Amino acid sequence: MLTLVSTLAALGLGAVPPEPIVWYTCPVEPAGPVQRGGGMINDGWDGPGANATTLYWHIENYSNDLPAAQQRDAYIFVLATWASVVQIHFVEIAAPNWNRSIDFRWATGDHCAIEAAECGVAECAFDGPGGTVAHAGFPPGAASVCVNPMSESFAGNVHFDDAELYEQDVGNPGVSLMLVAAHEVGHSLGLIHDEGPGGPHIMRPTVSSADGMQAPSASDIAHLQQGYAAGIGSVTTLEDSGLWVNSAWPGASNGLAGNPFRTVSAAVAALPPQNDGITIHVLGGSYPGSLTIAVPCTITAEFGTARIGH
Template identity: 30%
Template structure:
């Protein structure tokens, strides 16, 4: 044991790593060892570092993966290695991590793998990133008998993206130098949905081709895609999966090392792999019926049922807020004079003059929205509408409720049957029409009246006839498609073509981090939100993942209800 290490004097630094007693790791060295899997602060290996044998064996492992002589001494070469540009994935994959082989993972259980390029570095451009990703995929694919399908949307196995600093996962980037990128094994993070994804540090000086002042993108992409296919780091310096950066080597170009080829053989040739994973969704729910819904680009509407022009004022969504003199929340027993020159109280007036929007004596009771979930949330003509039971709230922005609200749903949409108990979901179509969903039917509203033969059956959208209702609906800002949610599955609808996209429904795990069994979903000011119980989740449309701060209390943030941290904390118990 070293009893005098606490008074060791630091004499210099190398690339930011303090040089002290070569057997005593500094705080920055300890961070390196933890970040790359050599030690974990929650196991016995951390304490073992303070023995000669523990330090020596750990440093030998670092030197092994850096192709250095395995002396076990924290010398200058080893410290320099620790500041070298490299992949952000760990070198040591702990055995305690579930379902991991020494290769890193079990690999994909299919031979046709889809990918999506979410964004790209302006230093490279879209074409360069797409070309190099495709080249890297094909380089791996020929040794694993794999095929790759590029998708135009994030509904893909592998998502490629660039980001800076914190970017949605638990491993923020560190700016130029050192960590260049990281990737996730195919079976990694089943709860957060990152499996297979690749993240590149946008702050790096990326170049297309070798350059002394930049980091060659194709070599880093080739390495990270190895992780996406299931390979861990290799201590063999000639391997693509060697953790430290090296550029293109002359005319050699993108070529796998022998160690890489053996890994692909083990993952994809030696194993029996079905061509595609069998869907867990019943075949009866995947059939798509011919849709009769949707306005085609050539739709010729008559003046009485025409689509509302984009220039139509917001107030045409329904009756102006000023029409509804008193909120239903006013207690009926209070003798309040409502109208100028009118000596009648609410109690008397509401029973004989419904034109002012005052609830009648037998109106349904107003739900306690501050202690409840939402039935539906929709952005209609750039305003927020929140539905709960037989009432709706109208907002200009979060927590900014319009005067006179809430009101009964039938006051906004008077042609709805009086027996309507609630609205399950709602959204605004691309042509400006408002669509309300109640049970197994939907209603199309043009701002003044219901049109298109409302109500219509859900099957008009291509949804199965066995569906009794939908949980939520939204038009996603990322691609303009309409998404329907029910329990653990969702459908995607093409409004332009008026039909359901092929291959749907799909499981909810495609929406990374979004809970199943939603109550509502919508997009407001370019941000997508999902609601369940009394919580909501913000969804990052660029990184295709829920934001770090989610979930948050919905009634407090959306309706301005009083903050109650005690109640909020109970939601997670």
């Protein structure tokens, strides 16, 4: 989590600050004594040892501070940054609150209504402009000062305080979404704060308004590779995978081929804004009635006959 020390209101509209605004890192700390030497809080998402693993990711909503496309690009870039040093494969899904998923969400104030694990914990509430700017959940089972123990519902999720002023990276008097997201996703993967030598680290306790996105430090990389296999992972977007539909599917849906939506309209409703073109794959089944498509997409029939409008 990152906290804002100097308030933007004190700058005056259009004013240039005499020195960078400084944000201090958050109460996303392990329970117990504060640890600031870096490292992994537990075994991460892959179990004991350093192994390859797959995680889902999902964008729940967007801030009005900057275009949705810039926010989406920032998340993809951040995930790709971590996937460039460990074998984690991040796969986008079209449904929130999925197991093993990093959900990105903007919220204000006490937002336990959208994250039940935070209810009744004062440290979890956002405090408006000039305070906490974001927080994230550690992998399941870890204990933090906000949630103890870390439940599956909150594990990995990243929340940004929408009362703060954000920019995609640097150039305006706001906090860099890329850098904050990279820091919080580091927590999502199990990294704790690092103020040791060899910085600046993505996981350092403080950043300023002059700081933009950076490559992981040698310390960031070494600590993450304690928990996951070294090497190259990947980031799969909905543009890559498409959204999948099968009216006969009996289980829960996240839009992937293994968990398809049951209606084409549900798939259309799940399309993220400002996407680069997403194919809706119809696996088969029966789709009675009429269907109106109001967003650009391609509908194809896969491995069978799709009957639409009979």
